[in-house]
Amino acid sequence: MPCVENILAAVEIQKLIFLDTAERVASTLRPYWSEATGDHANVVQAIPNMLEIVPRGTSKGDGVKMLLQHLGVSAEEVMAIGDGENDVEMLELASLGVALSNGSEKAKAVADVIGASNDEDGVADAIYRYVF
DSSP: OOOHHHHHHHSOOOOEEEEOOHHHIIIIIHHHHHHHHGGGEEEEOSSTTEEEEEETTOSHHHHHHHHHHHHTOOGGGOEEEEOSGGGHHHHHHSSEEEEETTSOHHHHHHOSEEEOOGGGTHHHHHHHHHTO
């Protein structure tokens, strides 16, 4: 089986996704891949049973920054809504970051506001509450 260094050096990887039980992701996959990738990639979880590995400097926050630059819009004019660890940078960037109440602890920790859960139409509620 090829080693991690060979896999990372062979091609330009945009994203690797691993699916397993939440317990195995937390106890086995995440620790292994966090150490194995070192400074070459970011290891994040959108949901408990999924591990994502993306190139360093790749995040939803970076994507939003690029879009804002293209549109000539300031982050002060942006509200972001998220629920996963992969939303953290985007929530931090926006002038109003809304984490859904059933989201990850990391997302809730950086959000300005904790909104309703996605089961309670949290995204729609945040838009009506803070935009309209």
